[in-house]
Each structure stands twice: as C-alpha cells, then as structure tokens.
Amino acid sequence: MPELRKDPIIQRWVIIAAERGQRPLDFKVETTVFDVNPKACPLCPNNEDRTPPEVFSIRLDGSKPDTPGWLVRVVPNKFPALKLDGELNRRGIGLFDMMNGIGAHEVVIETPEHSADWDTISAEQLQRIFVAYQVRLRVLGEDERFRYLLVFRNYGVQAGASLAHPHSQIIALPILPQLPKEKLLSARQYFLEKERCLFCDLIFQEQELQKRVVYESEHIIVLSPFAARFPYELHFFPKQHSHDFSQASADVLMDLAKVMKRVLTALKQLIGQHAYNLVLQNAPNPVPRPGRPDYWGTLPYDYHWHWEFLPRLTRVAGFEWGTGFYINPVAPEAAAEFLRETLTQIP
Ligand SMILES: [Zn+2]
Numbered sequence: 646m647p648e649l650r651k652d653p654i655i656q657r658w659v660i661i662a663a664e665r666g667q668r669p670l671d672f673k674v675e676t677t678v679f680d681v682n683p684k685a686c687p688l689c690p691n692n693e694d695r696t697p698p699e700v701f702s703i704r705l706d707g708s709k710p711d712t713p714g715w716l717v718r719v720v721p722n723k724f725p726a727l728k729l730d731g732e733l734n735r736r737g738i739g740l741f742d743m744m745n746g747i748g749a750h751e752v753v754i755e756t757p758e759h760s761a762d763w764d765t766i767s768a769e770q771l772q773r774i775f776v777a778y779q780v781r782l783r784v785l786g787e788d789e790r791f792r793y794l795l796v797f798r799n800y801g802v803q804a805g806a807s808l809a810h811p812h813s814q815i816i817a818l819p820i821l822p823q824l825p826k827e828k829l830l831s832a833r834q835y836f837l838e839k840e841r842c843l844f845c846d847l848i849f850q851e852q853e854l855q856k857r858v859v860y861e862s863e864h865i866i867v868l869s870p871f872a873a874r875f876p877y878e879l880h881f882f883p884k885q886h887s888h889d890f891s892q893a894s895a896d897v898l899m900d901l902a903k904v905m906k907r908v909l910t911a912l913k914q915l916i917g918q919h920a921y922n923l924v925l926q927n928a929p930n931p932v933p934r935p936g937r938p939d940y941w942g943t944l945p946y947d948y949h950w951h952w953e954f955l956p957r958l959t960r961v962a963g964f965e966w967g968t969g970f971y972i973n974p975v976a977p978e979a980a981a982e983f984l985r986e987t988l989t990q991i992p
C-alpha cells in the first residue's frame with residue numbers, strides 16, 4: 646500500500662510508492678556527462694584566459710593569479726543569471742512586484758583534473774572546495790543587497806550540468822527564496838514554542854529510531870529523510886548545532902569531506918553512475934530588515950545547516966508540477982538499509 650508522508654520541516658507531502666521486494670538495481674539509470682577535449686575545456690589549466698579573472702583561488706606557492714598552479718579556482722560566471730553592479734530599485738505595479746536583477750553568480754572550479762567527481766577526488770581536495778565556499782560566502786555576505794547565498798552542484802546532463810569539468814556554483818540573491826524561507830520560518834516557529842532546534846530534535850529522534858540513519862562519524866550524520874522526494878535522497882548534517890556553514894571548523898569540514906566521499910562511493914556502487922544535484926541549505930544573510938530589528942534574532946539557535954543530495958533517477962512530471970508533491974518509488978528506510986549494507990564493504 647503506498648503511503649502519504651508529510652515532511653516535518655516544510656510540511657510538504659510525498660507519496661512513498663515502493664513496490665514490495667524492490668531491489669536497488671531497479672533504479673539503475675545511465676547518466677550522460679557533456680564531454681569535450683580538455684584542450685577545449687574553459688575550466689582546465691592553461692585555459693585561464695577563457696574565464697573572467699578569478700576572485701579567489703587556493704594555489705601552489707609562487708603561482709600567479711589566472712595562471713596554472715591553482716588547486717581550486719573561483720571565477721564569476723561568464724553567462725551570469727544576475728548582474729553584480731547596480732541598485733535593486735524595488736518597485737511594484739499593482740500586484741506585480743519587481744526589482745532589478747542584482748546578484749552574484751560564481752563558478753567554483755573544484756580541481757585542475759578534468760574528469761573527476763566527489764567520490765574520486767581526495768578528501769583533502771574536497772576540504773579545499775569547502776574552504777573556497779566558506780571564503781566566498783563570507784565575502785558575498787558582506788554585501789547588504791544580498792539576502793540569500795546558495796551553493797549548489799549539478800552533476801550530469803539530467804541534473805542540468807552543461808560542462809563536464811568538476812565545478813559548483815554560488816548565487817547571491819537579493820531576496821530570500823521560497824524553499825529556504827519555508828524551512829527558516831518553520832525552524833523559527835519551533836524554536837519560539839520549544840526553545841530547541843527543530844533539526845537537532847530531528848537528528849536525536851532518528852538516532853533513537855535507527856531506521857533512516859545511513860552513516861554517522863564523529864561530526865556528521867547522514868539521514869535518508871522520512872519524507873524523501875527522490876530515491877536515495879540524503880541529508881548531511883553536522884551533529885553539533887551550527888546555523889552557518891561558513892563558520893564550520895577545519896575538523897568538521899575534513900570529516901564532512903571524508904563522509905561525503907564515502908557515501909557517494911557507496912551510492913555509485915549501489916546504483917551506478919547517476920546524475921545528481923547537491924544543495925547547501927545554509928542560514929540566510931542576516932542583513933538588517935528595516936523596522937524589524939529582531940527579524941533574525943533567534944537564527945543562530947533555531948537553524949541548522951545541512952547539505953541535500955538529490956539523485957536524479959526519477960522524472961519530475963505533471964503530477965509534481967500540479968501538486969507540489971513528489972512520488973518516490975523507494976522507501977527511505979529501504980534506501981538507508983541498502984546503503985548501510987554497501988557502506989560496510991567500503992574500506
Ligand atoms: Zn576541463
């Protein structure tokens with residue numbers, strides 16, 4: 646019997662429509678990665694002049710900006726969705742609210758290696774990528790025009806990637822988008838009622854139940870969420886309460902790098918190469934709100950950063966567009982069990 650489940654954080658419904666006796670391989674979907682000759686790749690070393698000048702890099706000693714010798718390189722997007730310079734000019738015509746398309750859109754070139762993914766690069770390199778995110782989140786966060794900073798990664802054509810070279814993106818937005826807003830408001834409401842973090846309570850409950858915990862390390866816990874939208878959707882949380890990823894310590898970042906690498910390796914073993922999106926759900930930029938000085942007053946206590954890993958094995962179609970619900974053909978408990986089993990075989 647299919648089951649309707651409600652997400653305890655944003656109250657979104659999903660239909661868990663798992664067939665009995667389903668096996669993980671039933672979801673093996675081939676993914677396509679756009680590939681070009683590394684010589685023609687704008688993100689490869691020696692092609693630094695084909696991107697806008699870098700805004701940040703982690704480099705070998707002695708190498709100069711915009712030349713080879715970088716380990717991680719951050720550049721503005723050549724085709725940005727939003728423009729950096731100008732005023733917001735908030736305005737409205739009747740029911741229609743508008744503002745200028747001000748924002749930042751940056752590309753994090755994650756490694757000089759043309760063909761790699763987060764399961765194949767070293768944990769040290771993954772940690773450097775996280776450090777690059779932290780630096781850019783802090784720098785962009787100083788701009789009071791930006792209310793939300795989003796870090797995300799698309800892998801594979803089905804997930805929207807247009808370049809094969811490993812990269813992720815950072816977008817600074819002048820508004821707080823709907824999805825993070827729903828999470829933030831829900832977390833704030835919960836805190837006002839209970840003086841506890843909703844996510845810390847969720848983690849504690851899942852640790853007690855042990856049905857959807859995929860993996861736990863010293864600092865990180867990986868959950869297969871109760872109302873997962875997609876087969877093998879995973880959420881990575883720091884075990885210690887923290888609202889802002891940009892403040893995570895070197896130890897937490899290293900542990901996260903090791904855990905992500907390990908879990909993504911297991912998932913690839915289980916379901917094969919697949920397209921996916923990774924999204925950082927971080928606290929918003931706490932810029933002052935005119936007339937509402939306490940708007941973000943409880944944010945450091947009520948919000949808890951996490952990464953969402955969303956494999957693209959199913960298609961979002963009319964039902965999803967029409968309802969905002971999702972149909973997930975794999976029970977989150979089964980996904981957790983398959984993954985736990987595979988993880989025991991990884992050294
Ligand atoms: Zn390349």
Ligand SMILES: [Zn+2]
Pocket residue numbers: 842843844845846885886887948949
């Ligand atoms: Zn918490």
